[in-house]
Amino acid sequence: MGGFAELGLSSWLVEQCRQLGLKEPTPVQLGCIPAILEGRDCLGCAKTGSGKTAAFVLPILQKLSEDPYGIFCLVLTPTRELAYQIAEQFRVLGKPLGLKDCIIVGGMDMVTQALELSRKPHVVIATPGRLADHLRSSNTFHIKKIRFLVMDEADRLLEQGCTDFTADLETILAAVPAHRQTLLFSATLTDTLRELQGLATNQPFFWEAQAPVRTVEQLDQRYLLVPEKVKDAYLVHLVQSFQDEHEDWSIIIFTNTCKTCQILCMMLRKFNFPTVALHSMMKQKERFAALAKFKSSIYRILIATDVASRGLDIPTVQVVINHNTPGLPKIYIHRVGRTARAGRQGQAITLVTQYDIHLVHAIEEQIKKQLEELPVEEASVLQILTQVNVVRRECEIKLEAAHFDEKKEINKRKQLILEGKDPDLEAKRKAELAKIKQRNRRFKEKVGQALKRRQVASRAGYGGPLPRTPKPAPGPA
Numbered sequence: 001m002g003g004f005a006e007l008g009l010s011s012w013l014v015e016q017c018r019q020l021g022l023k024e025p026t027p028v029q030l031g032c033i034p035a036i037l038e039g040r041d042c043l044g045c046a047k048t049g050s051g052k053t054a055a056f057v058l059p060i061l062q063k064l065s066e067d068p069y070g071i072f073c074l075v076l077t078p079t080r081e082l083a084y085q086i087a088e089q090f091r092v093l094g095k096p097l098g099l100k101d102c103i104i105v106g107g108m109d110m111v112t113q114a115l116e117l118s119r120k121p122h123v124v125i126a127t128p129g130r131l132a133d134h135l136r137s138s139n140t141f142h143i144k145k146i147r148f149l150v151m152d153e154a155d156r157l158l159e160q161g162c163t164d165f166t167a168d169l170e171t172i173l174a175a176v177p178a179h180r181q182t183l184l185f186s187a188t189l190t191d192t193l194r195e196l197q198g199l200a201t202n203q204p205f206f207w208e209a210q211a212p213v214r215t216v217e218q219l220d221q222r223y224l225l226v227p228e229k230v231k232d233a234y235l236v237h238l239v240q241s242f243q244d245e246h247e248d249w250s251i252i253i254f255t256n257t258c259k260t261c262q263i264l265c266m267m268l269r270k271f272n273f274p275t276v277a278l279h280s281m282m283k284q285k286e287r288f289a290a291l292a293k294f295k296s297s298i299y300r301i302l303i304a305t306d307v308a309s310r311g312l313d314i315p316t317v318q319v320v321i322n323h324n325t326p327g328l329p330k331i332y333i334h335r336v337g338r339t340a341r342a343g344r345q346g347q348a349i350t351l352v353t354q355y356d357i358h359l360v361h362a363i364e365e366q367i368k369k370q371l372e373e374l375p376v377e378e379a380s381v382l383q384i385l386t387q388v389n390v391v392r393r394e395c396e397i398k399l400e401a402a403h404f405d406e407k408k409e410i411n412k413r414k415q416l417i418l419e420g421k422d423p424d425l426e427a428k429r430k431a432e433l434a435k436i437k438q439r440n441r442r443f444k445e446k447v448g449q450a451l452k453r454r455q456v457a458s459r460a461g462y463g464g465p466l467p468r469t470p471k472p473a474p475g476p477a
């Protein structure tokens with residue numbers, strides 16, 4: 001049990017680790033904990049499920065126990081569910097300290113949160129949007145004395161994806177002290193390293209796991225080449241086979257949109273699979289409830305958008321199915337990392353249509369490993385094909401009747417208002433952009449057609465400028 005003690009952690013923390021079954025430090029913990037205890041900034045890049053959370057929680061708790069005050073530490077993370085998960089690690093490991101934490105995420109009551117913040121918790125775990133809202137609207141708390149700023153999934157926080165945190169991060173970074181320790185962690189830090197280095201300037205310590213492959217060794221990675229139209233039948237077949245062959249099982253299925261997520265959830269339920277959905281169109285309480293039911297194995301299948309692709313630690317997940325091939329290798333790495341965690345085995349299956357093959361090549365190039373084809377009994381899939389398609393159509397009709405798209409539109413408008421934008425003006429801009437794009441497309445088409453005509457003409461012996469209208473084919477003299 002010398003492991004954690006040798007890193008310089010106090011005996012009470014070593015005992016906490018022992019009680020939680022953390023016997024030996026993982027490599028990222030071995031690498032980062034001493035540097036953080038020395039007071040250095042830290043950039044930690046290690047594979048999914050390798051214990052990055054404890055790599056920052058443990059040294060922060062140690063420093064907090066030496067000089068306890070609030071607000072001592074701020075942790076930023078991209079999703080609400082992840083904020084709760086990190087808070088739990090602080091709570092269990094920091095129990096002997098009587099640690100006070102506070103979770104600040106969207107979708108929850110702002111007044112309650114403001115009250116909690118004013119009580120000076122030791123640790124605040126937040127998503128950037130909601131914390132920035134509090135900073136802009138309230139003067140009952142401040143974060144200008146924090147000792148630690150942690151950015152978990154740091155590359156996601158900095159990238160300008162569908163949720164862009166840039167403006168909120170600016171507000172937050174303007175409110176934290178320049179003299180602080182900054183800790184940045186992710187399984188995919190390298191793309192955003194330059195920006196991240198600008199944030200961690202205090203003798204930064206960069207730790208990266210050296211491995212030939214960027215995904216976990218215990219992960220069996222497969223692909224299944226399927227025509228778009230029969231994808232769902234393959235999905236049902238895969239889930240059915242897994243259920244037939246295993247007693248204790250859990251699967252996460254990733255989809256590309258909230259709507260597909262919802263439809264597939266309804267569809268799998270029609271086939272009596274215990275399924276729950278998790279996507280950003282759900283109310284926050286529903287999101288938490290879905291996750292809790294999945295974690296406790298009441299429901300065996302979680303069907304989710306990328307809101308669940310990062311950080312979630314659910315040890316029972318044995319399989320990840322990508323219903324769509326992720327457009328970015330980074331997203332693939334995080335999605336499949338929801339299984340095969342902390343030394344366990346796991347399998348990832350990616351459904352690939354004829355249009356996605358280049359995406360698989362990009363993924364293979366990044367992870368430095370080739371995916372293997374998953375053999376499937378096609379006859380069994382053919383047997384259920386019509387039934388699956390009929391059920392899917394029924395679910396689509398049901399969802400349309402529930403005005404899913406309209407609700408999405410309303411949510412979008414609300415979001416724009418919250419961001420201080422005028423939804424009508426934004427819609428106008430979008431329409432203008434679409435018009436320009438359409439004009440460009442038409443122009444390209446016209447040029448393409450003209451070129452084709454010229455090729456035809458030159459093959460038929462015509463030369464000269466681009467013909468405006470097709471010339472009649474040469475007839476007999």
Ligand SMILES: Nc1ncnc2c1ncn2[C@@H]1O[C@H](COP(=O)(O)OP(=O)(O)OP(=O)(O)O)[C@@H](O)[C@H]1O
Binds near residue numbers: 024046
């Ligand atoms: N030293 C250890 N020994 C055994 N298990 C550990 C150790 N440290 C952490 N774990 C466990 O490993 C699991 C994964 O840890 P964690 O969630 O911190 O991974 P991560 O590296 O942050 O992954 P991701 O990149 O997906 O966010 C957790 O269940 C955690 O309790």
